[in-house]
Amino acid sequence: MNALAIQPEIAVAAIPDDERVWVPQAPDVWFRPLLLNTVSGGWCNLLRVRKSGVLSRHRHPMAVVGYVIRGKWFYREHNWVANEGSFVYEPPGEIHTLEVPADCPEMITFFNIQGAMIYLDGDGNQTGYEDVWTKIEMCAKHYETVGLGADYVKQFIR
Template sequence: MSTPIEDAVKPYDGPRLYGMVDDMITPGALDLDCDERLWVPQGEHSPGVEFRPLMFQPGEGKFVNLLRGRRQGVVSRHRHVGAVQAFTLRGRWHYLEYDWWSEEGSFAFDPPPGDVHTLEVPSDCQEMITLFITTGAYIYVDADFGMLGIEDVFSKIDKTREHYRDVGLDVALVDDLIR
């Protein structure tokens, strides 16, 4: 007969629940100076900004990525459809609509839905990198609230596949990020 301590160090050996997917691990996820090819240009609504995808969950409309801005000024103006969590890893940023700043080591939570944010990187910041956990979509808008475009988990997957293909990375790496 085994002791409680011996049982505690054994892996679970029971049945796996139906529909469960394998866990995912991304070694070096917070290597902020990784291979430059992993950084995907954000696109026309955020020139000079890139993202490094860490996970896509199409079934939940969720994506996790590092966002990097190496230019100062407005990074984007967008409206949220779902909640967003942000951990600032390097530099600082804020929303023009609020008085607070998210600086290195800060956590920010944007509750859903519908708030409009104009994300700005200040002129004294050479590089901003923030880990964003996003549910739903960003609707890019102009200063008069005119819609410029939509970005969601599906457009992020497509953009990442295209970029990886263009820079010579294996597109199968994208599939490894989908859960």
Template sequence: MTNAEPRAATTIDERWQPYRRPQPAEAHPELVIAAAVPQDERVFVPIEENVWFRPLLLSASSGYWMSVLRVRRAGVLSRHRHPQPVHGYVIKGSWRYLEHDWEAREGGYVYEAPGETHTLVVDPHVEEMITLFQVNGTMIYVDPDGAVTGFDDVFTRIDKCRAHYAACGLGADYVDQFIR
């Protein structure tokens, strides 16, 4: 037994009532995106020829991003290392890493441990690959021997979005809806 007094039973009607107190003033509103894979092609930001990402959440406050990666060609996309974990869910098609013997297929989930370096490949039989990724921290691009050739983080992704949305007519501030 505890010293706490028993709580009054909650009625069924009360369970269906929304929270009545104010939310914290500093809390950002939820971000709800009806179509993660949009109909408007302009929402996809080009990375290179036939490779795009669609931002879902660009967390400047926590240093990660959620995006949909779309690839419409076969080939090597990037060799990179992550100092933080990455999560992926394959929506369409498939992809793999040259360094492993598994293939990420439609409906599959991939967890990438911090510190690993790998080379993302889309094979010739894949017409289109679409994968939801959560990338924490930085993607560090490297050559086959590990020499750094570039990087991406949430801030470079925001910059790429701003430039693309300004150029395609959506407006540079279109990206602001995804920033938290």
């Protein structure tokens, strides 16, 4: 294998000093890309939420793992709460509704998502989706808008 073809490692501060690095996803919800893997179709990011209530009802066709850095959250379909320091494994295909409790002013969780994120309504019908390509597009548009330039996202793409 040609050593020049190997993509370099990524070593960045997970929580950035520059607020512009956080990409808005919904009101009071942002993500910070860490790895956008176009080879496997997955991504790693931090999810930051500064509101309480339901974020989304969704499922993943592949496994997801998470680690809570700050705050807490839960899935309505389960009787556990992911508190600061908690590790979470989400099995492929499970439908769950992420909610941040009212007593949590900020939640930040690291997620490693393989495949896609499929958004669902209350009846289980698909209402939207995200994959590594839509995440790259969201990042490029945001970074262009905030003055970092659309190419800023390239440092996270592998």
